[in-house]
Amino acid sequence: MQENDYARKIKTYIVSMPSLPTTVAKVMEICNNPKTSPTDLDRVISLDPVLMGKVLKLINSAYYGFQNQVTSLVRAIIMLGVNTVKNLALNTAVLDKLSDKSGFRALNMEGFWRHSLCTGVVAKLIARKRGVDAQHLDEYFAAGLLHDIGKVPLNNILSNEYIRAMSLADRERIALYLAEKRTIDMDHAEAGSMIADAWHLDGPIADSIKYHHSLDVYEGPNEIIVMAVAAADYYANREGIGFSGCLYPEKLDPGIYEKLGISKTWLEEIDSLVSTEIEKASVFLNIK
Amino acid sequence: MFTVKIWGDRGSMPVPGPDTVIFGGNTSCLEIRCGKKLVIIDAGSGIRSLGDWIAKNDLKNGPIDADIFLTHTHWDHIMGFPMFTPIYIPGTTLRIHGPVNFEDETLEQIIGSQLSYRYWPVRQDELAAKIKYQSLKETQLDLGDGVIVKTKYLNHPVLCLGYRIEYEGKAMATAYDHEPFINLFPVDPKDPDYDPVIAEEGNKAATEENARVESFFHGADLLIHDTQYSAKEYRASKIGWGHSSFEHAINAANRAKVKHLLLFHHDPNRSDMELQELELFYKEKVKNKSSLKIDASREGQTFTLA
Known part of the structure; x- marks a missing residue:
């Protein structure tokens, strides 16, 4: 093809x-x-x-x-x-x-859902820690929740290719988005960006979908929220909460912690808070 | 010339009879004349008499051409349409505008379904008039000849628009059917569903939306506002029904520096005597406190703005 x-x-x-x-x-x-x-x-x-x-x-x-x-x-x-x-x-x-x-093919749907939810919860916790205005907290949550939305079409209609991309990432110990690019010539950030366009989403949500793996080239006005999503994504992958298909996420640039005003230690300390939030959500949706 | 004539001001259901002679029993319909332009807001039962008047007086000057703006599609605001004589007169051109929720049928289906044999002896297809239906959103329209129509979503159980018509430096606005936006989320920390962030966001959203409605009718020379209930009736059992209290309408109009407020969408159970008492009561309340002029809407009344 x-x-x-x-x-x-x-x-x-x-x-x-x-x-x-x-x-x-x-x-x-x-x-x-x-x-x-x-x-x-x-x-x-x-x-x-x-x-x-x-x-x-x-x-x-x-x-x-x-x-x-x-x-x-x-x-x-x-x-x-x-x-x-x-x-x-x-x-x-x-x-x-x-x-x-x-439904889902290559990626497990429940794992994906949990990963997305965890990223949303952590992005919101980072925002709270930064003292972000209450009215913008939901934007952090939504941006985190939707950041990997591009994986849905890749996974659902190109499932064989997506399995190949996941194997390549495993074999070479690289981040999944790099393997997607090599296998399908499109990563989930690009696919997600197409969805954001189709859904008329713009601002921080669209930027987080598009740039959560390429913060270095981002020049828009929503840098902090995109960084918060990237940090939350890294946290979810590292802690193995849910499964995004990415076993070898790229390490966060130390400058990001600095800019966000959080420390690695703080991220390690929020475990119980995150699991409480996710548990609340899981009970509500009957996902065990 | 910029005039507004009330052909119907009753809420919910027509209520003819000896108790509704002064303020009228027909449901909402407004005739607005901006120079030669004819604009009609709502097709409640009041539109029947308006249609007859138009056929008798306007037709001799040429074919009827009008824009009908529906605030929403609840029955009391569309029920008069099948009896609007101009739809049976060849040469009539009508542009019908109104909001339609996304899951609903089209405006043409909603209005036109009244004209089917099960409800009415004439079908939509048999009408002589040329009718164009236009679903409307929050927007601004230029009707030509200097007539500008602005719209704003209001708070009602179905999608509902307020209209602001500007002509020759004057403005009239409608804010019915409308209830002030309220925070629907729990604000009591003892409530098991209480979430401080959601409670705050809810308060903020309601406050901001109310401010937007007020800025929509800010400075209007005539504001026709929903006042179906008193504050006491509203608080007792009518929250969420999509209608305002006299108190809310007066305070909002006053804050928005409206010049003349017309109390509108009278409750069907409100008698002439009760309305006269209420009108007097609220006029006294604002006397010497505000320059806002207040009247309860009377069917047949005309206001000249320019």
């Missing part, structure tokens, strides 16, 4: 990008309940990176034409109401379930 065929296949796939099936049943249960509280709704959507991205995409789409970008679900629920957001989530989840029965 030619490289440009890979790109074309991925582009086609992104148009009908599926949600993660594990959460679909939970979303349906929560959304079909007429007594669903705003808190339940916020929780169930924000725990699924694909669904959360899609819901925010719909809300920010030309369809509603909001003058200001809506970046948090809490705000979306207050502006559009529980029922509208519930319907958006329900439609998205159900449509996705119908359109994709294959």
Whole structure:
């Protein structure tokens, strides 16, 4: 297969990008309940990176034409109401379930979900540690949750090639994104960036998706949030929380710790906090 | 010439009868004239009389041409459409604009489904008028001849737009059906679902959205605002129903330096006597405290802005 065929296949796939099936049943249960509280709704959507991205995409789409970008679900629920957001989530989840029965192939879906969640949780903890404004904490979480979204199309439609990329990374002890580039001529940051474009995501979320492995070339205004996501990603890989397919992540440049105002020791000390947060989420979604 | 005439101001359901003679029993419909342009907001039951008036008075000057802006598609705001005489007159051109939620059918299907044999003896396809449906968002439209229409999402259980029409340096705005944005998330630390970050974000979002609504109608010469309930009724059992209290509308209009506030979308159970008492009560409340002029909307009333 030619490289440009890979790109074309991925582009086609992104148009009908599926949600993660594990959460679909939970979303349906929560959304079909007429007594669903705003808190339940916020929780169930924000725990699924694909669904959360899609819901925010719909809300920010030309369809509603909001003058200001809506970046948090809490705000979306207050502006559009529980029922509208519930319907958006329900439609998205159900449509996705119908359109994709294959699920994950090369990568294990549950492992990927846990890795994404861990990255979101840690990015948010870093933000809190830095004293970031409450209104921006969700952006750190969302950016972390969605940072590896590009792995979904690579894994789902080029699963054989993706298995080859993972083996190459193992064999040569290199980071997965380098092996993706050599095998598919496209890494998950590039694929993720295409999704961000298709979903009209911009700002820190899109930048984190695109640059979490290439901080050195990033020149935009969201450097801190992209760095926080990169550090959180490294933490999740190193601690083996979930599985992103990357066994040999590149070490973080010491300058990043300095710029973020955190130390390696601090990252080691947050283990229990991270597992509590993930545990809360896991119980909620019944993933053990 | 910039005029606004009230053809219907009742909320929820038409309520004809001896108790609604002064303020009217028809559901919402506003006729706005900006020079030669005809703009109609909402097609509640009040649009029937407006249609008859137009057929009698406007038609002799040439074919009817109008923009109809629907605040939302709840039934009390669209129910009069099948009885709007101009849709049966050849040569009529109507542009119908309104917000539609993403999971819903198109505006044409929502409005047009009223014109099907199960509900009405004439089908949509049989109408003589040329009708163009346009789904509307938060935006700004130039209708030509110096008429600008701005829209803003309000807080109602279905997607709902407020309209601001500007012409010859004057502005009128609608803010119905609308309830002030509130934080829907728990703010009591004792609540098991309480999360301080979410509580704070929720408070901030609600405050900012309310400020945006106020800036939308800021400085309007005439503001037509939802006042279905009193603050006491609202707090007792109407939170989340998508309507405002008199108190909220007056305070918001005052903060936004509105010149004239029209209390609108009267509760169907509110009698003329009750409305007269309420109108007097609130007029007295702001007397000598604010330059804001307050009136309860009366069907048939016309306001000249320019």
